[in-house]
Amino acid sequence: MVKVEFRIRRFDGERSYWESYELEAKRGMTVLEALFHIKENLDGSLAFRASCRMGICGSCAVKINDKPRLACETQILAIGKSLIKIEPLDNFRILKDLVTDFEGFFAKHKKVKPYLIRDVSYSNPVELLQSPRELDRYYIYTLCIKCGACYSVCPAAATRESYLGPAAMTAAYRFCADSRDRGKRKRIPILSEDGGVWRCHLAMECSEVCPKGVEPAKAVQMMRRSTAIEMIRSLFRRSR
Numbered sequence: 001m002v003k004v005e006f007r008i009r010r011f012d013g014e015r016s017y018w019e020s021y022e023l024e025a026k027r028g029m030t031v032l033e034a035l036f037h038i039k040e041n042l043d044g045s046l047a048f049r050a051s052c053r054m055g056i057c058g059s060c061a062v063k064i065n066d067k068p069r070l071a072c073e074t075q076i077l078a079i080g081k082s083l084i085k086i087e088p089l090d091n092f093r094i095l096k097d098l099v100t101d102f103e104g105f106f107a108k109h110k111k112v113k114p115y116l117i118r119d120v121s122y123s124n125p126v127e128l129l130q131s132p133r134e135l136d137r138y139y140i141y142t143l144c145i146k147c148g149a150c151y152s153v154c155p156a157a158a159t160r161e162s163y164l165g166p167a168a169m170t171a172a173y174r175f176c177a178d179s180r181d182r183g184k185r186k187r188i189p190i191l192s193e194d195g196g197v198w199r200c201h202l203a204m205e206c207s208e209v210c211p212k213g214v215e216p217a218k219a220v221q222m223m224r225r226s227t228a229i230e231m232i233r234s235l236f237r238r239s240r
């Protein structure tokens with residue numbers, strides 16, 4: 001057992017302040033378990049978000065010692081510090097303590113049409129076959145759990161409210177790169193808007209912090225490429 005101080009950034013709707021709690025951490029204990037321990041034994045007013053407790057739902061992302069991470073996947077002793085600072089994610093409005101407002105984030109996600117779009121309708125279900133190579137083109141991007149870690153470190157999202165952000169653009173690329181999808185022409189005008197692909201600063205921080213190794217920065221660059229190609233094509237179409 002190791003004594004650890006948890007310094008948590010609290011927010012009560014008006015005031016933001018730090019509050020410290022001490023607890024004995026044992027091997028294997030996660031930051032999320034510490035938060036539950038604090039809530040159940042030391043301070044029932046502490047608010048945080050969690051669901052699956054196994055790195056799947058993405059709801060427990062917080063800043064741990066200045067870096068966005070999943071609380072349920074971060075073991076306390078692996079951090080190797082006797083002081084652990086926990087804060088809500090940056091670039092999101094704070095509702096209470098560690099709970100942030102994801103409404104805008106999900107609205108941006110929805111805006112890029114993150115689903116398969118077909119150009120024909122079928123009266124009966126059909127099987128759309130795909131080769132392993134075709135699957136490889138987008139598989140890594142399906143692993144995004146919408147935790148918001150990438151968005152929280154994005155300098156473009158920090159300075160421009162309308163910026164779609166790395167997670168939404170990763171979702172757009174995931175479907176544009178899918179051989180079964182026919183929605184690229186519908187998504188590209190959305191990604192060409194003021195808050196779209198051209199606003200990315202290439203900071204690459206999003207890929208650095210992604211807990212699932214998704215590489216949103218690469219997806220944004222791939223979407224940029226598709227957008228540029230489509231813009232050139234439409235110029236040619238117009239000049240004919």
Ligand code: FES
Nearest residue numbers: 053055058060072
């Ligand atoms: S609680 Fe679901 S990812 Fe951490």
